[in-house]
Structures are given as C-alpha cells and as structure tokens.
Amino acid sequence: MVKEAFCYPVKLTTSISASVKKAGYLPKSDGWSSGGFLRSGNIPNSYTFRLTPLTPISPPRPQITKKDLIGTWILAGTPDNVEEPPAAGGRLKFITDKHWTVTQADPNTGEVMFHLGGVYTLNGDEYVETVIYATESTKDLISKDHKFKIKVEGDTLTIIGIGNPWTEVWKRAK
Amino acid sequence: MSRNAKFDGKLIIHVVDNITGKPIEGALVDPGMTVDDEGVVASPFYTSSDGEGSILLSGKTHD
Numbered sequence: 001m002v003k004e005a006f007c008y009p010v011k012l013t014t015s016i017s018a019s020v021k022k023a024g025y026l027p028k029s030d031g032w033s034s035g036g037f038l039r040s041g042n043i044p045n046s047y048t049f050r051l052t053p054l055t056p057i058s059p060p061r062p063q064i065t066k067k068d069l070i071g072t073w074i075l076a077g078t079p080d081n082v083e084e085p086p087a088a089g090g091r092l093k094f095i096t097d098k099h100w101t102v103t104q105a106d107p108n109t110g111e112v113m114f115h116l117g118g119v120y121t122l123n124g125d126e127y128v129e130t131v132i133y134a135t136e137s138t139k140d141l142i143s144k145d146h147k148f149k150i151k152v153e154g155d156t157l158t159i160i161g162i163g164n165p166w167t168e169v170w171k172r173a174k
Numbered sequence: 175m176s177r178n179a180k181f182d183g184k185l186i187i188h189v190v191d192n193i194t195g196k197p198i199e200g201a202l203v204d205p206g207m208t209v210d211d212e213g214v215v216a217s218p219f220y221t222s223s224d225g226e227g228s229i230l231l232s233g234k235t236h237d
Contacts (some may be wrong), residue, residue, distance in 0.1 A: 015208050016216075016229060020189055022201035046186040051201065053193055 018047075025051040061124035068152040069095045069122065073170035079158055082169050093170055095120070100129055114138050125149055127159065185229040189221045197225025205229045 075091040077083045089107020093100065094117075101117030116134035120127060127150040131141040146166065148159040155172040189201040198221060205216035207229070219227045 014231065016185060016231070017206040018187060018229070019204045019206075020187075020201050021204075022189070022198055025191075025198070025201075044185070046188060048188040048190060049201075049203075050190055050192040051198060053191055 018049075020049045020051065022051060025053055061126075062151070064122065064125050064127075064150060064152055066097050066122055069127075069150075069157070070097060071095060072173040073157055074173045076156075076169045076171040078167055079160075079169055082156075085171050085173075092173065116141060125151065183231045185231065187221070187227050187229060189225045189227075197221070197223070199223045199225060201225070203227050203229075207231065 071094075073093040073095070074085040075093070076085045086107060089105055091102060091104045093102045098119055099117060100120050101115065103115045104113045105111060106113055112135070114135050114137045116131055116138045118130045118132035120129045122128075127148045129146045129148070131138075131144050131146070134142050146164045147162040148164075148166070149162060150160070151158040157170040157172070158168075159170070160167045187203050187205075189198045189203065190196060191198055201221045202218060203221060204218045207214040207216040216229055221227045
C-alpha cells in the first residue's frame with residue numbers, strides 16, 4: 001500500500017457509462033435507445049452501440065374485392081380531368097371474377113378499333129392485368145403484365161399505372 | 175504499475191444500425207463517468223457522419 005501512495009495518479013477506479021438515443025430507433029422506457037456500462041480497468045479504446053431501428057408502421061392496405069370490380073366500366077378520363085362518359089363509342093372495360101377486356105369502338109360506325117384482354121390478380125389495392133390477346137394495333141402488349149394501384153369509390157374506379165402510363169378513371173356503365 | 179489498465183484516455187464510441195450495420199449519424203450519446211465513486215462531468219455529443227464520437231478521460235485507470 002505504501003508503494004501505491006507514491007504513484008501518480010493515486011489509485012483511481014474509473015467507470016464509464018453511456019446512453020444513446022436517436023429518433024427512429026427503438027427507445028427504452030426511459031426514452032434512451034441503449035445504454036452500456038464499462039467497468040474500471042481494461043476499458044477498451046472503443047465501444048459500439050447497436051441500435052435497433054423502429055419498424056415503420058404501414059397504413060393498412062385498402063381491401064378491394066373482386067366484387068367491387070366486376071361489371072362494365074366506361075372510360076371517363078384521368079384523375080385530374082374526369083368527364084361524363086360519352087353515350088356511345090366510349091372505351092369499355094369488362095371485368096369478371098378472373099378476366100378483363102377493353103374494347104374501343106368507333107362512335108360513328110360501331111366498328112371495333114381495338115380490343116384486348118386477359119386475366120388479372122387483385123391483392124388489396126394492387127391490381128395486375130396480364131394481356132393474353134389483342135387485336136393488331138395493340139398486339140405488342142400480349143404476354144405483358146401491367147401493375148396498377150386502384151381505388152373504388154361508389155361508381156368510380158381509378159387506376160394508377162405503376163411502371164406504365166395508364167392512369168385512368170372509369171365510371172360504372174349504366 | 176503493472177496493474178495499470180491500458181487506456182489512453184479516449185474512448186471512441188461507435189453507434190451503428192443493428193440491422194444494416196451502417197453508422198448512425200446524429201445519435202445523442204450521453205456519457206456518465208465516475209472516478210473513485212465521484213461523478214465526473216462528461217459532455218454529451220452527437221455522433222459524426224461516421225457514427226462516431228469520443229469520450230475524453232483524464233488520468234489513467236488502475237485495477
């Protein structure tokens with residue numbers, strides 16, 4: 001003990017603690033994300049805190065059912081420009097519990113200008129159409145999938161293309 | 175002084191994301207320090223872009 005009395009600094013017992021917090025990371029009940037205690041002696045030169053990120057809470061996905069889609073729809077424009085569908089010659093979309101088609105006829109002659117269709121899947125508000133058949137002008141779409149976010153409000157069906165240019169508003173045909 | 179612990183008076187703190195392992199910038203680190211059971215002031219700090227910061231300690235530590 002006498003030897004230690006001549007040492008400088010006199011025997012020190014040091015301890016270090018630290019708490020860490022960061023928005024977006026899991027807090028403890030005291031609001032701090034993590035804490036650690038380093039004992040005196042052999043204190044390392046570095047110490048790593050590992051913070052667990054908070055899992056973002058996703059809003060519930062709207063549950064749209066096939067029942068909401070089944071029927072005949074007529075194109076009414078785009079979300080920023082919805083118009084009253086024409087009485088004749090409108091672009092029609094027919095949806096069953098598995099299949100869909102789109103048909104466009106000349107309003108004056110009734111001659112079909114293009115027609116295509118296929119099958120679809122629906123998961124919440126994610127709607128994916130697969131083109132199986134098409135007339136000449138749209139045959140390049142055959143075998144292609146097209147994904148959409150969709151919304152059904154009363155007699156209005158809004159589809160927003162994801163990775164494709166088709167963002168449209170359809171009204172249920174009367 | 176063979177019982178001296180090896181400690182250079184600076185403790186580097188790393189803060190990383192537990193999932194990705196990437197450094198976390200701007201985490202608030204609040205150090206607490208005692209020497210011979212007496213509280214010593216240690217300044218809080220925010221981690222750098224590398225997720226790092228340091229706690230400075232005067233003197234050496236002994237077992």
